[in-house]
Amino acid sequence: MFDNLSFNSNLCIVFEPQNILEMADIAEKVKSIIVEKLGVEASEVTPEASFTNDLGADSLDTVELIMEFEKEFNVSIPDDQAENIQTVGQAITYLEENAK
Amino acid sequence: MELKRVVVTGLGALTPIGNTVSEYWEGLSTGKSGCGPITKFDAEKFRTRFACELKNFSVEEFIPRQEARKMDPFTQYAIVASDEAIKDAGFDMEAINKNKVGVIWGSGIGGLKTFEDEMIYFGKGDGTPKINPFFIPKMIADSSSGQISIRNGFRGPNYVTVSACSSANNAIIDAFNYIRTGRINICVTGGSEAPVTIASVGGFTAMRAMSERNDDPATASRPYDVNRDGFVVGEGAGALILEEYEHAKARGAKIYAELIGGGFSSDAYHITAPHPEGYGALLSMMDALEDAQIKPEEVDYINTHGTSTPIGDPQELKAIVDCFGDHAYKMSISSTKSMTGHLLGGAGAVEAVASILAIQHQFVPPTINCKDLDPAIDQNLDLTLNQGKARKIDIALSNGFGFGGHNATVIFRKV
Numbered sequence: 092m093f094d095n096l097s098f099n100s101n102l103c104i105v106f107e108p109q110n111i112l113e114m115a116d117i118a119e120k121v122k123s124i125i126v127e128k129l130g131v132e133a134s135e136v137t138p139e140a141s142f143t144n145d146l147g148a149d150s151l152d153t154v155e156l157i158m159e160f161e162k163e164f165n166v167s168i169p170d171d172q173a174e175n176i177q178t179v180g181q182a183i184t185y186l187e188e189n190a191k
Numbered sequence: 192m193e194l195k196r197v198v199v200t201g202l203g204a205l206t207p208i209g210n211t212v213s214e215y216w217e218g219l220s221t222g223k224s225g226c227g228p229i230t231k232f233d234a235e236k237f238r239t240r241f242a243c244e245l246k247n248f249s250v251e252e253f254i255p256r257q258e259a260r261k262m263d264p265f266t267q268y269a270i271v272a273s274d275e276a277i278k279d280a281g282f283d284m285e286a287i288n289k290n291k292v293g294v295i296w297g298s299g300i301g302g303l304k305t306f307e308d309e310m311i312y313f314g315k316g317d318g319t320p321k322i323n324p325f326f327i328p329k330m331i332a333d334s335s336s337g338q339i340s341i342r343n344g345f346r347g348p349n350y351v352t353v354s355a356c357s358s359a360n361n362a363i364i365d366a367f368n369y370i371r372t373g374r375i376n377i378c379v380t381g382g383s384e385a386p387v388t389i390a391s392v393g394g395f396t397a398m399r400a401m402s403e404r405n406d407d408p409a410t411a412s413r414p415y416d417v418n419r420d421g422f423v424v425g426e427g428a429g430a431l432i433l434e435e436y437e438h439a440k441a442r443g444a445k446i447y448a449e450l451i452g453g454g455f456s457s458d459a460y461h462i463t464a465p466h467p468e469g470y471g472a473l474l475s476m477m478d479a480l481e482d483a484q485i486k487p488e489e490v491d492y493i494n495t496h497g498t499s500t501p502i503g504d505p506q507e508l509k510a511i512v513d514c515f516g517d518h519a520y521k522m523s524i525s526s527t528k529s530m531t532g533h534l535l536g537g538a539g540a541v542e543a544v545a546s547i548l549a550i551q552h553q554f555v556p557p558t559i560n561c562k563d564l565d566p567a568i569d570q571n572l573d574l575t576l577n578q579g580k581a582r583k584i585d586i587a588l589s590n591g592f593g594f595g596g597h598n599a600t601v602i603f604r605k606v
Contacts, residue, residue: 129257130255130256130257151324151325151328154324155323155324155325158321158323158324161321162321
């Protein structure tokens with residue numbers, strides 16, 4: 092029966108991963124970076140969680156997190172905007188709006 | 192001013208021939224080589240493709256991964272060895288006055304791997320400095336002593352001595368001075384190095400300072416052999432707990448040995464080559480003997496700097512003969528670098544530990560790999576070639592000499 096099927100290669104759509112960063116992907120990646128860098132449990136990484144108050148980050152950890160986000164999502168986060176990224180949710184929102 | 196007595200009440204060792212003090216002594220006393228092919232980076236295009244690396248060492252067994260990743264390997268090694276020494280000393284951490292506990296550590300280079308990794312990453316970029324915020328605190332040499340104090344809450348004097356391969360001896364002597372002058376009661380001291388990296392191996396081979404015996408690494412570190420062709424780089428750490436004698440006695444501490452003297456000198460000669468007459472080495476040993484207030488004849492064992500370089504080994508032995516006269520032929524001498532390789536800034540620490548263990552066990556660890564004794568070396572010296580031996584050791588002396596012409600000597604005595 093397969094003999095009757097013809098395969099049209101033009102129907103294959105190649106997705107460029109960087110073009111279709113789904114919202115869910117961004118959130119998951121942000122969480123996994125935080126788990127990796129801060130050594131916290133994934134369950135602690137809730138949208139409301141503050142890096143410094145809830146997840147034990149110091150000022151250097153926070154700078155490193157922002158740099159990791161920049162690297163992972165290929166964005167440049169200006170200092171004045173980085174200062175406003177204090178929680179997991181703020182990071183996700185910023186990256187959803189700005190990730191390339 | 193009446194100087195206080197200073198004793199050793201704890202030891203730690205993380206070395207290419209053993210990851211604990213007992214494993215280290217097992218390796219030392221049986222003449223084990225810690226040398227093998229480099230696994231830490233691709234050394235295929237390097238003139239030297241072997242080193243004395245740590246074996247079966249996983250830092251996460253000792254330090255949580257999140258803490259360990261903020262430390263260069265040389266600091267990780269410092270933590271592991273100092274943890275062993277602190278545990279060995281058996282302190283009641285609630286009872287000791289932590290404000291009077293210092294940490295004075297030695298490292299010749301500091302966080303070289305961290306420096307390399309960050310600069311390689313930068314070099315691959317477009318010139319934008321995306322430098323990791325932990326780069327500086329990981330790299331700087333004093334992060335080792337800082338991390339030891341943070342881990343244990345020790346709030347006394349805290350710094351790292353940097354004098355290349357005499358760094359750890361300088362650290363031990365500084366610690367000694369703070370305790371004997373009554374400034375502190377206890378000091379964690381020693382040294383560490385993590386120099387199996389591209390810049391280090393590449394740099395030392397460029398100087399032609401390292402052995403290139405790639406076909407037989409295990410015998411490459413061969414002090415005093417006529418065919419020695421340079422040192423073998425090694426990694427790891429040694430740690431000592433120095434404690435004021437009455438303080439140690441009052442808490443019923445186990446005492447390994449007494450630190451009775453420290454000596455220093457400078458060659459004032461050349462940035463890498465030792466003084467051709469071994470004058471700096473002689474001055475350092477004489478200074479240490481004077482500080483210890485002992486006669487040269489009282490020294491039973493010398494753990495030499497003995498790096499297995501063609502130029503360095505004979506000068507030190509000449510200095511020993513000049514310093515000790517006829518007694519030079521009655522004492523035992525050995526280079527344990529033949530087994531551990533050269534731990535650079537950590538060398539003095541692991542060799543101080545070796546000297547103290549030699550006193551404890553009344554046993555001289557050997558100089559391995561010497562098949563044909565260099566005819567330029569005094570043939571009547573007892574260099575403990577290839578096999579260790581039991582002998583009376585009341586006093587042991589350990590030398591460390593560093594690029595830059597720094598020399599430092601420490602002397603331990605059986606208690």
